[in-house]
Amino acid sequence: QVQLVESGGGLVQAGGSLRLSCAASVRTFTSYDVGWFRQGPGKEREFVGAITWSGGSTYYTDSVKGRFTISRDNSKNTVNLQMNSLKPEDTAVYYCAARARTFRDYNSGYNYWGQGTQVTVSS
Numbered sequence: 001q002v003q004l005v006e007s008g009g010g011l012v013q014a015g016g017s018l019r020l021s022c023a024a025s026v027r028t029f030t031s032y033d034v035g036w037f038r039q040g041p042g043k044e045r046e047f048v049g050a051i052t053w054s055g056g057s058t059y060y061t062d063s064v065k066g067r068f069t070i071s072r073d074n075s076k077n078t079v080n081l082q083m084n085s086l087k088p089e090d091t092a093v094y095y096c097a098a099r100a101r102t103f104r105d106y107n108s109g110y111n112y113w114g115q116g117t118q119v120t121v122s123s
Helices: none
Strands: 003-007 010-013 018-025 032-039 047-053 059-062 069-071 076-084 092-100 116-122
Touching: 003 092, 018 032, 018 116, 032 069, 032 076, 047 076, 047 092, 059 092, 076 092, 076 116
Parallel strands: 010 116
Antiparallel strands: 003 018, 018 076, 032 047, 032 092, 047 059, 069 076, 092 116
16 A cells, blocks of 8 residues: 655746655555646646656656656655746646556556645746
8 A cells, every 4th residue: 555645735926836745655665656647627637747666767748848857765755746937727736646667658557646735826
């Protein structure tokens, strides 16, 4: 069982930055890929990005490439989402999710989810 807790959300002006963190309660964190998803108002949940179990590879949806960066510290069981140059359309509840390392299809297959953290970007 994996428990995930996100933190770091808040209100920021367009062009600003936020750093979200995801803390995992699990014995073998290196056995899991971690993804970030978001759900904006009136929208379906969408994939934002993911990082492999080792931190060696990251994947991003096109709309955040060059602005968002995912990193992980396996010694602290944490994954971070650094969000720069934020836009009003980035407003959403952001979720981190985990799955057993799978080596493919990093935008799906997650079966452990955090409770989410709200990010609001004002124009």
